[in-house]
Structures are given as structure tokens and as C-alpha cells.
Amino acid sequence: MLQAFQYLRLAGLGSVLLLAFGWLEWRLYSLQVVRHSELEGKARSYFEFKKSTPSIRGEIRDANGLPLAMVRPVKNIFVDPCLLGERTNQMAGLLASWLQTDASLLARTKLRPRLLRVDGRGREVYDNRVCLKQGASVEEWEWLERRLREDNFGFNPAKLRTRQKVLLERLRIHAVYAEDDLVRTYPQDRLLCHVVGRVGHDFGAGVFVPEWGIEKVLNAQLSGSPGYCEGVRDARGREIPGRRAVFRKPVDGNNVVLTIDLGLQEIATKELKAGLELYGAQGAVAIIVRVRTGEVLALVSLPDYGLAPSQVPVEAWRDRAIQDLIEPGSTFKIVTYAAAWNEGLIDWNQPINCRERLNIPQPLSDSEPMGVVQLRQAFAKSSNNAAAQIGLRVGGERLNRCIRAFGFCEPAGLGLEGERYASASPVKPGSLTSVTRAAIGYGVAATPLQLAMAMSALANEGRLMKPMIVARIVDNQGNVVARTQPRCVRAAVPPAVARAMIEGLKAVVSKEGTGRLAEMENFTAAGKTGTARVAGRHGYEAGKYRGTFVGFFPAEAPELCILVMYDQPRSAYYGGQTAAPVFRAIAEQAASYLRLPPKLKPVAAFDQKAPAALLPSGSGL
Amino acid sequence: MNPTRCFLLSSVGFLLALGATMLFSAGMWQGEARFYEQLHWMACGVLAGLAAGCVGPRPLARFHLPWMLYGLSLLLLVLVLVPSLAPEVNGARRWLWGMQPSEAAKPALILALASYCSKRLSGMGDWAQGFIRPGLLSLPAVALTFLEPDWGTAILLAIVAGVLMAIAGTPWRRLMLAALAGLVLFLAALHGDPVRIGRFLAFLDPERWKDTYAWQPWLGLLSLGRGGWLGVGLGKGLLKFGFVPEQHTDSILTLVGEETGFAGTSLVVAAFMTFVVCGLVIAWRAPDPFAQLLAAGITFWIGLQAFINIGVAVSALPNKGIPLPFVSYGGSSLVTSLACVGLLVGIEARTPSRSAREMGADGSGPRQCAGGSAVCR
Numbered sequence: 001m002l003q004a005f006q007y008l009r010l011a012g013l014g015s016v017l018l019l020a021f022g023w024l025e026w027r028l029y030s031l032q033v034v035r036h037s038e039l040e041g042k043a044r045s046y047f048e049f050k051k052s053t054p055s056i057r058g059e060i061r062d063a064n065g066l067p068l069a070m071v072r073p074v075k076n077i078f079v080d081p082c083l084l085g086e087r088t089n090q091m092a093g094l095l096a097s098w099l100q101t102d103a104s105l106l107a108r109t110k111l112r113p114r115l116l117r118v119d120g121r122g123r124e125v126y127d128n129r130v131c132l133k134q135g136a137s138v139e140e141w142e143w144l145e146r147r148l149r150e151d152n153f154g155f156n157p158a159k160l161r162t163r164q165k166v167l168l169e170r171l172r173i174h175a176v177y178a179e180d181d182l183v184r185t186y187p188q189d190r191l192l193c194h195v196v197g198r199v200g201h202d203f204g205a206g207v208f209v210p211e212w213g214i215e216k217v218l219n220a221q222l223s224g225s226p227g228y229c230e231g232v233r234d235a236r237g238r239e240i241p242g243r244r245a246v247f248r249k250p251v252d253g254n255n256v257v258l259t260i261d262l263g264l265q266e267i268a269t270k271e272l273k274a275g276l277e278l279y280g281a282q283g284a285v286a287i288i289v290r291v292r293t294g295e296v297l298a299l300v301s302l303p304d305y306g307l308a309p310s311q312v313p314v315e316a317w318r319d320r321a322i323q324d325l326i327e328p329g330s331t332f333k334i335v336t337y338a339a340a341w342n343e344g345l346i347d348w349n350q351p352i353n354c355r356e357r358l359n360i361p362q363p364l365s366d367s368e369p370m371g372v373v374q375l376r377q378a379f380a381k382s383s384n385n386a387a388a389q390i391g392l393r394v395g396g397e398r399l400n401r402c403i404r405a406f407g408f409c410e411p412a413g414l415g416l417e418g419e420r421y422a423s424a425s426p427v428k429p430g431s432l433t434s435v436t437r438a439a440i441g442y443g444v445a446a447t448p449l450q451l452a453m454a455m456s457a458l459a460n461e462g463r464l465m466k467p468m469i470v471a472r473i474v475d476n477q478g479n480v481v482a483r484t485q486p487r488c489v490r491a492a493v494p495p496a497v498a499r500a501m502i503e504g505l506k507a508v509v510s511k512e513g514t515g516r517l518a519e520m521e522n523f524t525a526a527g528k529t530g531t532a533r534v535a536g537r538h539g540y541e542a543g544k545y546r547g548t549f550v551g552f553f554p555a556e557a558p559e560l561c562i563l564v565m566y567d568q569p570r571s572a573y574y575g576g577q578t579a580a581p582v583f584r585a586i587a588e589q590a591a592s593y594l595r596l597p598p599k600l601k602p603v604a605a606f607d608q609k610a611p612a613a614l615l616p617s618g619s620g621l
Numbered sequence: 622m623n624p625t626r627c628f629l630l631s632s633v634g635f636l637l638a639l640g641a642t643m644l645f646s647a648g649m650w651q652g653e654a655r656f657y658e659q660l661h662w663m664a665c666g667v668l669a670g671l672a673a674g675c676v677g678p679r680p681l682a683r684f685h686l687p688w689m690l691y692g693l694s695l696l697l698l699v700l701v702l703v704p705s706l707a708p709e710v711n712g713a714r715r716w717l718w719g720m721q722p723s724e725a726a727k728p729a730l731i732l733a734l735a736s737y738c739s740k741r742l743s744g745m746g747d748w749a750q751g752f753i754r755p756g757l758l759s760l761p762a763v764a765l766t767f768l769e770p771d772w773g774t775a776i777l778l779a780i781v782a783g784v785l786m787a788i789a790g791t792p793w794r795r796l797m798l799a800a801l802a803g804l805v806l807f808l809a810a811l812h813g814d815p816v817r818i819g820r821f822l823a824f825l826d827p828e829r830w831k832d833t834y835a836w837q838p839w840l841g842l843l844s845l846g847r848g849g850w851l852g853v854g855l856g857k858g859l860l861k862f863g864f865v866p867e868q869h870t871d872s873i874l875t876l877v878g879e880e881t882g883f884a885g886t887s888l889v890v891a892a893f894m895t896f897v898v899c900g901l902v903i904a905w906r907a908p909d910p911f912a913q914l915l916a917a918g919i920t921f922w923i924g925l926q927a928f929i930n931i932g933v934a935v936s937a938l939p940n941k942g943i944p945l946p947f948v949s950y951g952g953s954s955l956v957t958s959l960a961c962v963g964l965l966v967g968i969e970a971r972t973p974s975r976s977a978r979e980m981g982a983d984g985s986g987p988r989q990c991a992g993g994s995a996v997c998r
Contacts, residue, residue, distance in 0.1 A: 039846020
């Protein structure tokens with residue numbers, strides 16, 4: 001048997017072991033209970049799984065459903081240089097013929113393995129994701145994939161050793177790979193660039209950042225909401241099924257349908273551009289509005305820009321139709337005359353002396369001074385003197401009220417960003433100069449769109465409409481989510497006044513008016529010319545004018561209101577000479593595009609010989 | 622059944638059941654094959670334990686059996702170093718024909734030492750008999766496992782041998798001398814190898830080295846820490862999905878900690894403490910010195926192995942790959958340790974009950990009969 005001291009040692013060592021277990025128990029307590037929340041938080045980063053799926057951005061379409069902005073799936077093509085081995089040169093040759101670059105340069109730069117870092121365990125980490133091409137089309141990638149699969153990379157496929165087989169497979173399949181991406185494309189390129197706007201593109205994420213235009217204003221509708229899920233992953237990064245805490249499906253964006261008609265937009269742009277080159281103007285605006293509803297059918301601002309807006313001059317960025325606050329000049333006389341008609345102060349047939357001396361500091365002169373003429377003629381010839389006299393008759397307060405009624409002191413409300421307006425009443429109380437200047441369209445500020453809407457109000461029985469650019473918003477299944485209804489802002493003038501004004505406006509577009517070049521062949525047009533001096537930093541600048549024509553047709557039942565404006569034309573500067581012919585060209589084509597019924601013309605006398613001449617000569621009748 | 626045996630067996634049973642449960646849970650990631658294998662090895666182990674219990678300690682001391690078994694295990698340890706026989710796994714040769722010879726070396730060494738010391742109990746104070754010879758006896762097993770390399774098992778073997786010699790009566794100062802020599806050798810082996818030093822010392826601040834040396838300890842700590850008081854629930858652990866390396870073997874306690882919390886790990890510690898107490902009681906009461914030393918050796922082996930494993934899991938000790946007895950996956954370890962539990966029960970069964978001992982003290986009957994009849998009954 002053991003002796004006493006041996007029993008003692010047994011007991012002693014046993015107690016030491018038991019005490020050691022007690023110590024472990026204390027360590028366990030401090031880890032599991034005391035540090036529980038700390039360690040739990042730190043553990044989360046290991047198994048947490050988060051993933052977001054991009055949603056498909058909605059399209060922007062014109063009134064007929066033609067796409068103006070759409071999302072296109074593309075491929076970003078990458079190469080893993082580490083897999084090329086000794087066949088780098090063969091791969092470089094193949095890729096260079098595709099990218100049309102120098103093979104040796106490619107082999108030296110992109111196809112050379114690049115050391116990124118050395119990780120904590122001493123392993124070298126190389127860049128295995130070198131981008132060869134961004135935004136390649138799917139077809140291009142398929143073509144490249146096929147070329148890679150068929151290439152032998154200098155091996156003889158008939159006799160391959162196992163190691164070579166592996167290398168060949170790597171070269172063919174794994175070395176060059178593609179990742180899906182989405183890009184935003186604008187099939188109409190320059191057309192409507194200001195209205196549609198642009199988005200910025202987050203490379204590889206399928207996420208778009210709206211920058212301006214409809215893309216920005218209606219981003220909430222277009223973008224949809226990306227899908228998101230949160231769950232648990234394993235050590236290799238794969239999600240473990242059945243443990244999702246959060247899961248949202250991606251909701252695709254809605255499509256925005258504009259009131260813009262691409263056909264009309266194209267007509268307006270083509271004619272406006274032709275005029276721009278002919279007159280050597282700095283910029284130009286054309287607006288087509290459907291009179292009854294206020295739908296904007298075309299909105300052109302020149303100069304414009306294409307798909308790479310970073311390279312265009314700043315001048316082109318501005319949407320002149322809504323962002324340029326200008327002095328309208330003579331076109332503004334429609335407001336003066338409408339105010340006078342509204343107050344019952346004038347009649348088209350009453351005589352007026354266009355050489356009347358006005359008691360104001362700076363006298364007004366006409367370019368073609370007339371004597372005593374009918375008011376209709378004075379309006380048609382755009383006499384400044386007559387307009388000033390009528391402005392004085394109306395008076396500052398009543399003129400101000402009418403200017404407000406036509407919507408010049410509030411934003412037109414198109415809904416695009418950057419729309420400008422001058423809110424203050426233009427006519428200073430008690431200042432005769434101010435009244436006479438405002439009466440002829442100086443000292444007042446308006447955007448081209450405001451002018452077009454004011455003219456549309458006269459054509460629409462005095463009712464000022466709110467301009468519309470978005471017709472409706474539809475989802476992917478074609479269901480209408482929201483629809484914009486035509487909205488009347490207010491009755492600017494009573495219908496009788498509007499009808500009377502149309503009489504005067506018709507006279508402008510006639511043989512004796514300033515707008516004679518706007519006269520249409522098959523329709524009666526009505527409108528008003530305007531030629532305004534351009535104000536610079538130090539007053540009006542010599543030789544710089546802005547020529548405008550704003551009118552509508554057919555005058556009997558107005559359908560379209562068209563505004564054309566040229567900024568600082570060089571060859572000719574009167575609105576009647578520059579803008580009016582372009583109005584006519586646009587209006588003629590728009591009428592045939594929309595198939596508007598032309599006015600009936602007196603039938604020519606029936607010519608007996610004509611039918612025979614039309615027949616083929618050898619018909620033997 | 623007598624309370625010692627009852628507590629011993631229930632603690633082992635609890636640990637076995639827990640191990641199987643945790644392997645099943647880990648099987649969500651690793652596949653269920655290991656769970657069924659473990660059940661299979663458990664059955665083998667129970668059979669081996671029953672056999673060892675029936676045979677008892679006495680026959681083991683005869684016919685130079687301890688020496689033969691020890692020699693056999695040394696032979697296996699030599700064979701495991703032959704490259705053509707044993708594949709290198711994770712930079713070490715530990716596997717021979719699907720088993721780990723170092724697992725068999727543990728009970729063999731204990732058996733040999735117990736046999737040697739029990740015959741020279743009075744001479745243990747002697748330099749040659751009490752220190753040099755038993756030292757040289759255990760040296761080959763320690764050295765061969767060290768060469769595999771399996772430093773953890775080598776150190777465990779050395780400590781168990783030292784404890785056995787201490788109980789047998791080797792003076793403390795000589796053991797201290799041996800420990801000092803071992804420490805010097807160990808430091809010499811570490812010297813000039815910054816990776817090994819880094820791995821060895823990383824346990825002091827696992828968070829600092831979490832991306833390099835202390836990847837496994839740090840994730841083990843996170844896994845334990847997630848558990849809290851009661852754990853996240855059986856089967857609901859998240860760090861078992863490939864994050865904690867070796868979670869089915871050496872790091873199984875971290876899974877226990879994550880899924881059953883402090884309550885579960887405390888029960889594990891309590892079970893091992895129960896095992897140690899029972900083992901010590903058996904050793905205390907055993908009928909002869911060989912059985913006493915054998916029981917003490919087995920108890921300290923299992924207890925120390927559990928202590929080192931749990932110590933590694935809580936980063937109280939340097940990271941060493943040692944399985945948790947009865948719980949970790951592993952056939953060799955499970956079968957040998959269960960066989961040794963059977964041996965412990967066998968010793969206990971051959972111990973005369975208190976009343977019988979009192980009678981024996983009066984000289985009214987042979988001791989063995991009482992114990993023997995307990996088994997034969």
C-alpha cells in the first residue's frame with residue numbers, strides 16, 4: 001500500500017487540478033457573461049450577409065411611346081493576369097485584335113500580374129480583376145467568348161498533357177470574364193437633351209445618380225427601389241438558406257410618358273437649326289404648345305449637346321425656353337392691347353396718331369413712322385408710339401393686373417428644374433416712363449415659355465393653361481399610375497376680348513403686318529412679332545437684338561401655339577424676318593404631321609382639258 | 622450501484638451525449654457522416670470499456686503485459702514517422718492506418734509507469750531507481766510524439782509521467798529539475814522561429830493577432846462570447862459554418878459555449894471535476910499500489926487533457942491541438958479513454974466496500990474476494 005506522504009501527494013495534486021478547473025470556470029464566466037455583448041458584436045461582422053439587388057430604372061417615352069431614355073444591359077469585361085502563365089503573349093495578341101490596340105503594350109500593362117498587397121498570413125495578393133472594357137454590348141462579349149473558346153493559344157489540342165489541359169481551360173474560360181452591368185442610353189441623343197436630362201452612372205453597381213431634367217425631377221418614380229436582403233453567410237461567403245432576417249424584392253421603376261411628340265420635336269429642331277445657321281444666331285428657342293390643354297409638344301433650346309455633356313460649352317447646358325428671363329419686346333404688346341380691350345378703351349377701327357408727342361423723358365420712335373392710322377394697322381405694324389399711348393390710357397395699375405393675369409409674375413409651372421420668373425410687378429406706380437416701357441415689352445421679364453403660354457391663353461378664349469410636359473406615369477405592366485390632367489390657371493381675359501385680340505393678331509400675319517412672312521398656305525395664322533434689344537452689363541448693346549415670333553393656327557379654331565426666338569441673329573434682326581419664316585416652316589409641317597384639316601379654298605374653275613392631259617397618251621380612249 | 626461509480630459513469634455519459642449532440646449540430650456544415658462515425662466509435666469504446674472493466678487491473682500487471690503494450694505503442698509511434706506509411710496532414714505526421722498512435726501511447730505509458738513504480742515504491746527516493754529509470758522509461762514516448770510534431774500531446778505525456786512519479790514518491794526537487802530541463806529544451810526548440818513564437822504567444826492577446834496567428838483562438842472566443850448565459854440555442858450557432866477551424870475536434874467546447882452558453886460550459890467543467898474527484902476516490906481506495914497508481918494516472922491524464930483543452934478554448938493557454946476527452950470527434954481518443962474509464966470502474970469494483978475493509982482490518986477475510994464477488998454477482 002501507499003504510504004501517508006504518497007496519499008498526501010495524491011490529494012494535493014488532485015486539489016491543484018480541481019483548483020485549475022475552478023480557474024477555467026472563472027475565465028469562462030468572464031468571457032461568456034461579462035464580455036458577452038462585446039464579443040457578440042464583434043462576431044457579427046464574420047457571419048453577417050448583406051446584399052442589394054439593383055432595380056431596373058424606368059423608361060422615359062414620348063407621347064407615342066417611343067423611348068427617350070432607357071436601360072441597356074451591358075458587360076464589363078475583365079481579365080485575371082495570374083491565369084495567363086507563359087501564354088500572356090498569345091492572349092495579348094487575341095485581345096489586342098479585339099480592342100484594336102498594340103499587343104505588346106497590352107502584355108506589358110494590363111496583362112502583367114500586379115501585386116496589390118501582402119496579407120497578414122504572408123500571402124501575396126494579386127489583382128485578378130483588371131478591367132479591359134466597360135459597357136461592352138452583350139453581342140460583343142458573346143463574340144469574344146466564342147473566339148476565346150476556339151483559340152488554341154499555341155497548344156496542339158490533339159496531344160495535351162494534363163497540366164496543359166488545365167492551363168488551356170483556364171485561358172479559354174476563366175482568364176477573361178464578364179460581369180453584368182446596366183447603362184442608361186438616350187436613343188434620341190441630342191433631341192430633348194434639356195428636357196430628358198442625364199444620369200450619372202455608378203460603374204458596376206447598376207445604380208444611377210440623376211443629375212438634371214426629367215431624370216432628376218421624377219427620379220423617385222423612375223428609380224424604383226432596389227432589393228435588399230440581410231441574412232447569415234458561411235465562411236466562404238455563401239448565404240445560408242432559411243436565415244433571412246430582412247428581404248425586400250427589387251421594385252422596378254415606373255415609365256414616364258411625356259407630352260412631347262418626337263415627330264414635332266424633330267420638325268421644330270430641324271427648322272430651328274436651319275434658321276440658326278442661316279442667321280448666324282447665338283441661340284434659339286422653339287416651343288410648340290397644344291392650345292386647348294397646355295401640353296408642350298416640342299421644346300427646343302439651341303445650342304444643345306449630345307451624350308457626352310462634359311465636353312460641350314456651358315452655353316449649351318441652359319434650357320433657354322424656361323431658364324432665360326428676357327425682355328420680350330413687341331410680343332408683349334398683346335398684353336397691353338388685351339388690357340385695353342378688357343377695359344373697353346379701344347376699338348380696332350379707331351384712328352390713332354402714331355406721331356403723338358408723349359410727355360415722357362425719353363421719346364419713343366418707330367422704325368417706319370406712320371401718321372394717323374387705324375389702330376388695327378398700328379398694331380399690325382407694331383407701332384411703339386401707339387402701344388405707349390394705349391399703355392398710358394390703361395394706366396399702371398390696370399396694366400400690372402393684366403400682366404399678372406397672363407401669368408408673367410409666377411412660374412409657368414412646367415415642372416422642370418431651374419424655371420425662372422420675376423415676381424415683382426413690372427410697372428412702377430406713378431411712373432409714366434415705366435408704363436410706356438412696359439407697354440412695349442421693355443422693363444418686364446418673361447421666359448419664352450411664359451410668352452408662349454400667354455399667347456395660348458388668347459387662342460384659348462382667354463383661359464391661361466398650366467403647361468404640361470408629363471402626360472402620365474405607367475408601370476411595367478402598362479397600368480397608369482398617375483395622369484396629368486389639363487389645368488386652367490385662370491381666365492386671363494374674357495372670351496370676347498380674346499376673340500377681338502385674334503382679329504388684331506390675324507392682321508399682323510397679313511400683307512400689311514410685320515409678320516407677313518409667317519403667313520401659311522392652307523391655314524390662317526395669327527401671331528405677333530417682336531424685336532427686342534439685348535441688355536448687357538452697361539445698358540442695351542448696340543447691334544444686338546432678339547427676334548421673336550409667337551403665334552398660333554388655325555386662327556378660327558386654334559390648335560397649336562408656336563414660339564420661335566433667335567438670340568442675336570447677325571444677318572437680319574427683325575423678328576418678322578428671322579423668326580416668322582421659321583414659324584411658318586414649323587407650322588406647315590406640324591399641320592401635315594398632325595393631319596389638321598386645311599381651310600377650304602375657293603375651287604378653281606374646272607378645266608376641260610386637264611383630265612385628258614392626265615391620261616396616258618396611248619390609252620386609245 | 623455505489624455512488625462513486627454512479628457519479629463517474631454519469632459524468633462520462635453526460636459528456637458522451639453532449640459530444641454526440643454537438644457533432645450533430647456541427648454536421649449542419651460538415652455533413653452528418655462524422656456524427657454516425659462517432660456513434661460507431663462510441664459503441665466500440667463502450668465495448669472496450671466493458672471488457673477492461675471485466676478484466677480488471679490485475680491481469681494487466683502479469684506476464685510483462687505493460688511492457689509489451691508500451692513497446693507496441695512505441696513501435697507505432699516510430700512507424701508514424703515513416704513518410705511512406707503516414708501521410709502528412711497540416712504539417713505533421715499523426716495518423717497511421719486511420720488512428721493516432723499517440724492516443725494509444727497515453728494509457729500505455731501510464732500502465733508501464735504504474736507497473737514500474739508499484740514494484741519500487743520504497744526505492745523512489747533513490748536517484749537511479751526513482752528518477753533516472755522512470756525518466757528514461759517515459760522519454761521515448763514523449764520524444765517520439767514531440768517529433769511528429771505533436772507538442773501538445775508530448776507535453777501532456779510529460780506532465781502525466783511527472784505526476785505519476787510524484788505520487789509514487791520521487792522527490793520534488795528532482796522533478797523540478799526535469800521540468801526545468803524540459804523548459805530549456807522547449808525554449809531551444811522555439812528559438813529562432815518567429816512564426817512558432819508568434820503562435821505560441823498569440824493567446825495572450827488574441828484580438829491583436831486575430832488575422833494571423835490567433836485566427837482560431839479569436840474565433841473560438843467570439844463563439845464562446847456569443848453564448849451568454851444560456852446560449853443561442855441548440856443547432857442555432859452561426860460560427861460553426863466554417864469560421865472556427867477544427868470545431869468538431871479540438872475546438873468543440875466553443876460550439877458548446879455558443880449553443881448552450883455559460884450553463885453548458887459550466888456543466889462540462891463540473892462533469893470533468895466530478896470525474897477527477899471520482900477517479901481520485903477510486904485511486905485512494907484501490908486495493909493495491911499498481912491499481913492505485915493506474916487509477917491516479919488515468920484520472921490525471923483525462924483531467925489534465927480536459928484542462929488543457931478548455932484552457933486553450935478560453936485562451937488561458939497557448940493554442941495546442943488536444944481533443945476534449947469524450948466530447949471531441951475522434952475514434953482513437955474515444956476508444957482509449959473509454960477503455961480507461963472501464964478500467965477505473967473495474968478497479969472500483971474490485972475495491973472492498975467500507976464494511977468489508979473494516980472486516981479486512983480485523984483480519985477476517987481476504988480483500989480480493991469481496992471485490993471479486995462484487996463483479997461476479
